Structure formats: structure tokens, C-alpha cells
Amino acid sequence: MQGKSPVRAIAVVSLIAAVTAILSWIPTWSAEFALGTIYVFVVTSFAASGVFLLWDRSTGRTGWAMIVAAFCYEASWWWTWPPEWEIGPAPLISFLFGYWWFAVGGLALLRYPEPVLSRRYERAYFVYFAIWIVGVKLFIAAVSEPEWAGWNPHAWWLTIVPNRSLFETASAVFKIGIIVLALVLVVLLLLKIRRSRGLERADSLPVTAAGIAIGFLGSFYIAAQLFHLPPPVTDALRTITALTALIAPIAFLISLTQRRLARSSVADLVVRLADCTSLKDVQTALREVLGDPTMVLAVQASPSHYVTCEGYPLTGGELARWRVPMPSGNGRTVAVLLVDHALRRRSDLVRSAAVAGGLVLENGLLRDDLAAQLAQVQASRRRIAEAGLAERRRIERNLHDGAQQLLLRVMSSLSLARHRAQRGRDPSAAIETAGNDLDEALAELRNLARGIHPAVLGEMGLQPALEGVADRMSIPVTLDVTADRLPDPIEETLYFVICEALTNVIRHAEAGHAEVRVTLRDDTVVARVTDDGRGGAGFDGGSGLAGLRDRVETLRGDMTIATGGNGTTVTVVIPCE
Structure with missing residues (x-):
């Protein structure tokens, strides 16, 4: 869903949601006016936030999840209708789809701001959640009569083999399962916050807080039903849970507003970049604005070779990052940003920051600082080459003065032994001398090798x-x-x-x-x-x-x-x- 402004669509969808919610609460307005008002606000805000999310293309179908959650939340309250309203399929729809507002809303909360669930265990969780809601609810409907669940006896139902004891047991098991699933959702949300960082954490923090609150309070309300707590307690928890549901759309609106306000930080970035005196200063400023402490500003050392702003070669992990060009005023790329792939959802902000940084680099900072960096790298390489040459000369000198002389003495001793053997004389003394010299040569070579790379270092x-x-x-x-x-x-x-x-x-x-x-x-x-x-x-x-x-x-x-x-x-x- 795209357009210049979502205001008209939000107004239309909100009006439809509000009207249907008001009409569905008609039987209980006089008795539950305050709760009905909360109910209408929840349904309307769910639908409105869903439309607003659809306008942000980076969130995928999260907006549709919120719109579906609005309908399911509305259906979940039809159990408050009087018997004369409980006709046709409405009770069965409410019974089967009522809890879906929590499942679908939880899905939206967990994957925001990503367009899809990124973890396999998160996807598995919602598959189990859906199976639990659909499977157990269908089973309960098959072994019960509608009046056992508090509905009009003449309502449509899926009764196959009614069994009151089995119905009560299955209902209790279902509620326990929902409590467990709600608490697991809280854990998943906490894990998501733990692994997020920077702008991603700022985006998801309000939504995560909303999900945690809904998960906990929803669990308390279901537990109150399960343990048949006094009606005043159950009613209070019901009202609190309804109020808590309002947090979810508010959290989405806060996060989306933060995303739009973050774009204004690019203007502050331009002012800050004007005071930068080195490429490293520019990198630091960009890291803070983008919320990516591992972002790398890479500059071109040759037509096909980039290095970091400190002059180091790029690692494989850095090359695998999202590469964002930093253009100059005429469109020529003066440097690149290597950014966390999670920031692709904020591509407008990243590209704006890259343009601002490119303009600053074009104004001589890149040329001057890169020249200094390359000079430093060249001097460092020259010193490394000189040290390598000196090391090779040292090894050559040690070989010449040490092991080589000893090996020559071994050759001389062996020649003397051969000469004595040919003349019938005892060569053992010369052979013993050669063996001693050879042992000394081996020790000399070991000491030399130890100076290059000690064996114990590699082994232990x-x-x-x-x-x-x-x-x-x-x-x-x-x-x-x-x-x-x-x-x-x-x-x-x-x-x-x-x-x-x-x-x-x-x-x-x-x-x-x-x-x-x-x-x-x-x-x-x-x-x-x-x-x-x-x-x-x-x-x-x-x-x-x-x-x-x-x-x-x-x-x-x-x-x-x-x-x-x-x-x-x-x-x-x-x-x-």
C-alpha cells in the first residue's frame, strides 16, 4: 500500500473498525460502558496502526497482521452478547478465532521492524501456536455443546461426541497451553532485544515492551479464569488486559515516529561533519548517527582495491557487509560505507548519511588524509621489508658462522675416516669426532629455528x-x-x-x-x-x-x-x- 499520505486510508479504516466495534457492543453499552470504550479504542487503534505500518514498505506484511488482529480482537468479545444475539455462526467464529488476536498480534510484535521472522525457532513457535489454537479449539468444539462454553444452545456448533468431563479437561489444558505460549513469547522478545543493537534496538524497544506487558497480563487473566478466582478479581484483570492491548498500536506509532525523526539527524550530521579533521572522525560521526558501531568507512587505494580509513586491508567479514557508495557532487564515488545488513530497512537514512559524508570527503579531506595514510602505510611497509631483509641476513650470517662451519668439519672428519680405512688404520676416532660435530651442528640449527619460530610456541x-x-x-x-x-x-x-x-x-x-x-x-x-x-x-x-x-x-x-x-x-x- 503506497501513496503520498496514509491519512485518508487511516481515517477510512479507523472509521470502519470503530463503527463495527460500536455496533457489536450494542447489547452491553449500558452495563459495560467503560469497558466498551476501551474495546472500541483497541479495535480502532489496531486497524489504524496496521494501515500506518503498510505505508512503511520495510515492515513487510506486519500491517496486515495488525488489521487481522483487530478483527480477531473484536470477535473475541462476542461472548458478552445476550442469548438473542448469539445466533448463526457468530458464537463459533468467536470461539475459534478469538485467541487469534493474541497470536497474530504477537507475530507482528516479534518480527517488527523486520519484514519476516529471521529465526527458525521463532517461525516454529508460531506454527505451534497456530496448531494449538486451531487444533485444541476444534477438539473442544467437537466434544461439547455450545451452552457448555456459555453460548446459546441453538447456535451453530461442531458437536460430534459431547462429553462434559472431556470438555472441561480440554478447556483447562488449552488455557495452560496459552499461558505457556504467552510466556514463551516474552522470552522470544527479550532474546530479540538482546541480539539487536543501534537503530534496530531503538526501533523494536517500544514494541517489545508492549509485547512483554501484554504477554504477562494476558497470562494472569487466563490463570484467573483457570483457577476460578472471584469475579471482581477476574473482571479487574479483564479490564487491565484490555487497557494493555492498547499499548501495542501505540508502541508501533512511537517506533514509526522515531524512524521518521531519525531522518532529521542527517541535518545535524552535516553540521558535525564540517568540523571533522580526519577520515576517522568522519567514520565516528557516521557510526553514531547510524547506530552501527562496527560500520567501516573504506577508501580507494587503487582502481580495484579499498582499504579502511586507517589504511588496513579489508577483512572478509567487512567485504560481506552492505556496501553503500559515498558520492561526490558530480556523482563520482569517493568512498564506500560497509554497513550492517540490518540497516537495509533504513536505506533512506543510510543513503542520506552517505551523501552528506561524500560531500565532506570531496572537499579535500579525503585527499589530504588519504595521502597521509598512504605515506604512513608505505613507511610501515618499508620498515617491514627492511626488517625482513635484516632478518634474512642474520639467518645467513648465523648459518655461515655456525652450522655451516660445523658441517664442513663433519665432512673433513668423514674424509679422514675414509682415508684411514683405505690404509687399514682404525677410523673410529675420526668417525666419533664427526658425530660430535654433527650433534653440535644440529643443536645450532635448532637454536636458529627457535629464533624464527619456537617449536613450543606452535605446539603448546x-x-x-x-x-x-x-x-x-x-x-x-x-x-x-x-x-x-x-x-x-x-x-x-x-x-x-x-x-x-x-x-x-x-x-x-x-x-x-x-x-x-x-x-x-x-x-x-x-x-x-x-x-x-x-x-x-x-x-x-x-x-x-x-x-x-x-x-x-x-x-x-x-x-x-x-x-x-x-x-x-x-x-x-x-x-x-
Whole structure:
């Protein structure tokens, strides 16, 4: 249902709903005027909110669910009619479809603002709900007479094998089942709020609160009927439940109003973006307006390659997000937003924010900041390349000065043994010398390999590897590693950073004690190396820590040094997502 304004359709549907509700309450207006007024308001507001929801195309058929719930709610009250009104199929319709207002209304509450139910267990819940309402109600009608359910004996009914005892048992079981289903709906709504975030949570929170209230109070009312509480209590709960039903359409109207008001935040975004001085500032502003703390602002590093605004390559999870172009004034894409797919329901707001951000980026901010980011990335890559070259030269030098010389001695000893054997002399001494040299060469190669990637690190993890390092230190080192196994690149990086930091402590800090802590919190690993030395550590002057910082940054981490006269703390923070 589309159009420039839903006002006319809402007025027509509301009028029809109000008139039918007023007419169906005619027999009881004099006795139940207050309750009748609430009843008319509920039916009318359900129908009106359904039409209003149909105008919001992102909510799918949720509006039709509310309109159907309005009719079912109206039919559920026909039991208040006097016997002379209870003729034809009206009592049977009320009996079979009365509880559907709760089921269909609950369906609308649970799936809003999504157009469909996104979870399999949610769909299964409503299938069971429908089966319970239809199946058990049909069974009750088949084993009863209409007067047993409080209707006119001459009303249409589905009686097949009337059995009063079976009827009462089935009715009690049905009410217990409805109570359980109502409480399960409350649980499902709470789970939905728990997994939602940002704008999605803001949209669904009023509706969820309404559903929880209706579920609880409806359960109390049915329980009062089940346990035959005194009429004043049952009547009070009936009135309260009717008033609570009004919350659902009001909640939908609040949520829809919030959605429309959120669009005005784009104007505030333009003002805020004007004060941004970096791409990261722009990303932060867009994240707050869109309510997506994981949104990524990606810029073009080459014609077919995008990077984050910090200069990092995009991960597979980021590339799988909804890609929204940020156009310039002439329509050229200057950057893209990688947004949570849940925000597709707010595509108008997202695209408006993307346009506002694109205009700001076009005005030189993108060019200047991207140039600085690329320069930083190039310098980092240069340092990584230089560190790799230096490492290869170190390995070559160690092989030449260590294992290679020992292997040459092994060859010499074996040649001497062969020469002695050919002349009939005992070669055992030369062979023994060659064996000793070979053992020494193997030990040398193991030590070299341990410097590249310690075997214990790959086999047992970070803590055992660091324990071996700490045992070889000339000063006491306290270890506190509470993080379990981490991805291999992160474990290797942390190992080498900690080893380099401890080496600097021994060589330069003149410290008497060092402490290493590695913890994992909220999918982020934090490593700290602290000493009580004289301080002065830094990333400049050819420090090995500078190359390791580049390695940390390639993992989207951060490395800092806090130093002074009372010691130095090297901190590394790396996300593990």
C-alpha cells in the first residue's frame, strides 16, 4: 500500500473498525460502558496502526497482521452478547478465532521492524501456536455443546461426541497451553532485544515492551479464569488486559515516529561533519548517527582495491557487509560505507548519511588524509621489508658462522675416516669426532629455528614459550598469561614483541625485575611488559620495537611505550576477531 499520505486510508479504516466495534457492543453499552470504550479504542487503534505500518514498505506484511488482529480482537468479545444475539455462526467464529488476536498480534510484535521472522525457532513457535489454537479449539468444539462454553444452545456448533468431563479437561489444558505460549513469547522478545543493537534496538524497544506487558497480563487473566478466582478479581484483570492491548498500536506509532525523526539527524550530521579533521572522525560521526558501531568507512587505494580509513586491508567479514557508495557532487564515488545488513530497512537514512559524508570527503579531506595514510602505510611497509631483509641476513650470517662451519668439519672428519680405512688404520676416532660435530651442528640449527619460530610456541602456546624465555633471563621475570590459544599470527607477534622488550630490559634498562601480563578481554588481547629500570625506551634510533610495531599494526593492533625514571611499560593491543 503506497501513496503520498496514509491519512485518508487511516481515517477510512479507523472509521470502519470503530463503527463495527460500536455496533457489536450494542447489547452491553449500558452495563459495560467503560469497558466498551476501551474495546472500541483497541479495535480502532489496531486497524489504524496496521494501515500506518503498510505505508512503511520495510515492515513487510506486519500491517496486515495488525488489521487481522483487530478483527480477531473484536470477535473475541462476542461472548458478552445476550442469548438473542448469539445466533448463526457468530458464537463459533468467536470461539475459534478469538485467541487469534493474541497470536497474530504477537507475530507482528516479534518480527517488527523486520519484514519476516529471521529465526527458525521463532517461525516454529508460531506454527505451534497456530496448531494449538486451531487444533485444541476444534477438539473442544467437537466434544461439547455450545451452552457448555456459555453460548446459546441453538447456535451453530461442531458437536460430534459431547462429553462434559472431556470438555472441561480440554478447556483447562488449552488455557495452560496459552499461558505457556504467552510466556514463551516474552522470552522470544527479550532474546530479540538482546541480539539487536543501534537503530534496530531503538526501533523494536517500544514494541517489545508492549509485547512483554501484554504477554504477562494476558497470562494472569487466563490463570484467573483457570483457577476460578472471584469475579471482581477476574473482571479487574479483564479490564487491565484490555487497557494493555492498547499499548501495542501505540508502541508501533512511537517506533514509526522515531524512524521518521531519525531522518532529521542527517541535518545535524552535516553540521558535525564540517568540523571533522580526519577520515576517522568522519567514520565516528557516521557510526553514531547510524547506530552501527562496527560500520567501516573504506577508501580507494587503487582502481580495484579499498582499504579502511586507517589504511588496513579489508577483512572478509567487512567485504560481506552492505556496501553503500559515498558520492561526490558530480556523482563520482569517493568512498564506500560497509554497513550492517540490518540497516537495509533504513536505506533512506543510510543513503542520506552517505551523501552528506561524500560531500565532506570531496572537499579535500579525503585527499589530504588519504595521502597521509598512504605515506604512513608505505613507511610501515618499508620498515617491514627492511626488517625482513635484516632478518634474512642474520639467518645467513648465523648459518655461515655456525652450522655451516660445523658441517664442513663433519665432512673433513668423514674424509679422514675414509682415508684411514683405505690404509687399514682404525677410523673410529675420526668417525666419533664427526658425530660430535654433527650433534653440535644440529643443536645450532635448532637454536636458529627457535629464533624464527619456537617449536613450543606452535605446539603448546604462548605461556610455555614465554616461560622458557623467562627462565633464560638474568633477572627475575613474573609471568601472568591468562589468554588461551590465540590465532598463530597473533601468538607469534606477541612472542617476538615480548622477547624484544625483555631483551631491551636486559641490555639497556638496568632493571632488577620485569613483569609480563597477557590477558584476553572482549575478543581483544592485551600484552604488557613492565620493568623497574631507568626508562628511555622508544621507537626511534633503529629500535627493534619500531619494526615490531609495524607488525602489530598489520594485525590492526596498537603498540605504545610509556617510559620514565621509574621504569618502562610496553603495551600491545590486538583484536582477535
